[in-house]
Amino acid sequence: METIAYFLLLAGAIFCAYRATVSKRILSSTLYLACISALISVVIFMLGATQVAVMELSVGAGLVTVLMVYALSVVGEDALDPASVIPKPLALGLIGAVTILLGWMVYPAIQVTIATGDVDLASVLWQSRVLDVWIQIVLIFSGVMGVLGLLSERTPVQTEEVHK
Amino acid sequence: MNFTPLNIILIGIAGLLGVGFYGLLITRNLIKVVMMLQILIKAVVLALVFAGKLSGNLGLGQSAAATVIVADTIVAVVGLALAVQVRRRFGTLDVPKISTLKG
The missing domain is CATH 1.10.287 (Helix Hairpins)
Structure with missing residues (x-):
């Protein structure tokens, strides 16, 4: 099931x-x-x-x-x-070859049995991976700047005319 | 090859990666490029959780996946902001038309 x-x-x-x-x-x-x-x-x-x-x-x-x-x-x-620049049969062949190669490389890794034992996400995140948390905070600030860029309207530049 | 849940998840991850790479190769619209990156990153998130499950350290896999989800969202936001600004500046989202670098 x-x-x-x-x-x-x-x-x-x-x-x-x-x-x-x-x-x-x-x-x-x-x-x-x-x-x-x-x-x-x-x-x-x-x-x-x-x-x-x-x-x-x-x-x-x-x-x-x-x-x-x-x-x-x-x-x-x-x-x-x-329409795409790259011919679709070429892209399909290339991706098929890469996907098969990837599966062939990864397949032996899942022949192992699933190990037991689990650690809580909070303890991992706040004890072992604190650097990840700080990086996420920095990334969120970058995202806020990105949203501001997404929402910003470009104002026309006021050019001063030179009167002679 | 018997179809256990582990094999099916592995095939699913490879399939999502393949479709995402294929989309990256054939698409020309800047917004759709961001979407294809999203498909790729969803496959990576699934692979990280799967690896955590296999190694018996699901918490570590989850923490790495959470970091990737945050980074993925920021990539989407910055990419979409870039696409909107490119559309305003160049009038198109077609990647070959907006490449102004001459080599």
Whole structure:
């Protein structure tokens, strides 16, 4: 039962990712991206990482989607994806080869049995990975500056005319 | 190869990475480039949690995934702000048209 659930969730995520990639309208791609976030967060929840699942659902399917829709509303009629420069068969072959190579390299790593023993996220984050917390704070300030850039309107430069 | 949950998750991660890289290669719109990066990072978040689960240290995997989610959100915000400003300045979001570097 668990295997079927993982299969359906991940197949849905890959299908949504493909539709987000090939869709011509970027608003549709945004909605498919939100679906990917929701499906991935369920998978993460089933793996036992509940805090990260909630974070992924709220940030990935919520905040990022709202920002994307806002950016599309600002950009307006230019929200269409033109045809690609690289031939699609070449891109498909290249990505297929890379994906198979990656799977071949990683596959031996999952032959091990799942180790037991768990540490609380809060203790890891506030004791072992304090530097990560500080980096996240700096990144959030960068994000605030990015939002200000997103919301800012360019004011026309007032040029002074030289009267002779 | 039997289809255990671990194998299926691994295939899912590889599939999401493949679709994300494919999208990065074929897309020309600047906003869609940001979206493809989001797909790639979702695969990476899943891989980090999966690695934490496999190694028996799920807390460490979760903390790394949380850091990646924050960085991913900032990348999206800054990328979208850049796209909006590029649209205002150049009038287009087509990446080949806005590349002004001459080599």
